[in-house]
Amino acid sequence: MLEGKTFFFVGAGNICESMVKGLLSTGTVRPGDIRVSNRSNQERLNFLRNYYGIVPVDNKKSAAGEADVIILAMKPQDIYSALQELTGAVKENQLIISVLAGIPTSLIEDGLGLAVPVVRAMPNTSCAVLESATGLCAGRYTNQDQLGLAAEIFRKMGEVVILEETLLDAVTGLSGSGPAYIYYLVEALEKAGENAGIPRELARPLVLKTLVGAAKMLLETGEPPEVLRQQVTSPNGTTMAGINELNKGNFQGVIRRAVLRATQRSRELGRIIVEKQCAQQ
Incomplete structure (x- = not known):
């Protein structure tokens, strides 16, 4: 399923690196199949190129237009500017994977103005050692094959659970945190x-x-x-x-409150980003 696919990462942080490591561990994805962009930190891109052999890019539109899978891995607050940069380059036969906490698939679909398949993912930091617990959900235009492709990618980094998007904030509070x-x-x-x-x-x-x-x-x-x-x-x-x-x-009660508060905070952060964007328009 991964053979012959090309990948473009928007954002070059820890999650990007872990996913790159997982993809390369398959033996079917080659370093040259992976392109990565970063908002500013050129040093980070140089590290990823030197250590993993990936291809750093400056032209996001060009890289996005050529990729089979686009992974949104920047900071959640940068989602609107990233979608602006990708608009016009993304096509409906591409798969978008978002690892952005609190950002619903509908925001990405609407922001691109296309019936584009989007999969929302919530891995955790253990993906750095390929032992992540990842929750996945499909957007409204995503079919089972596309969801299966996303699941295969994240299974290279650990365990995958597929669920409804209404539960993704709870996944953030439970296994994400x-x-x-x-x-x-x-x-x-x-x-x-x-x-x-x-x-x-x-x-x-x-x-x-x-x-x-x-x-x-x-x-x-x-x-x-x-x-x-x-x-x-x-x-x-x-x-x-x-x-x-x-x-x-009240050990169990304390743990329960921690998970519920983190879940609530994930929802809050998503709303804050949307409200801030609306205020700027």
Whole structure:
């Protein structure tokens, strides 16, 4: 499905680099099939060219017109200026993939003024190690083959879940922001280990392997997390004592509020961008 396809990235940040890495890992996409533009940072483009062999471009219209797949990977607040630059170059037989948080597919479709297929994606920062959890949804003009092509691209970077666009902000709050929640948990566990007398340099490998092992148990056994938790939690044992302390702090409630607030913020950011553009017109 990817063989013979050409790609144009608008934006050269971390998500762009991770997607480039994933595409090249297939062996079917060649560095010369990938073109990348950036708003200003020429140094970044030089790095991507020297490290991955991709083709940096200045003429966005020309690059967009020649690509099979156009990936919008700039900052969300730059969406309107990017669409302006692409208008007239994009054709209805091309696929647009957007990784812009809070930006609906309809905004891109309307901004280009075409019945162009758009797929909205929300990967996370773990795509840097090809272990992303990515949510995908199709715009109104996207068919199943085009959605399948987008899914194949992101499967090179990890797990893909396809859902309705109404859930994409929730994906942002859950798995998009999720790595930060895990890093925060690791911070807390490391500090707790130190408080219990374990030096930080020894606590870290214990914590990290515990996380990896627990994730592997969930993936390989298929058991619900509550079942695995109960298997480890003996009555009146050490784990139960720890869980009781977490419950006193309403641990699950705090996590729920974090995900819901991040979801809400994703919606807010999308509205702010639209409202700001309307005020300038």
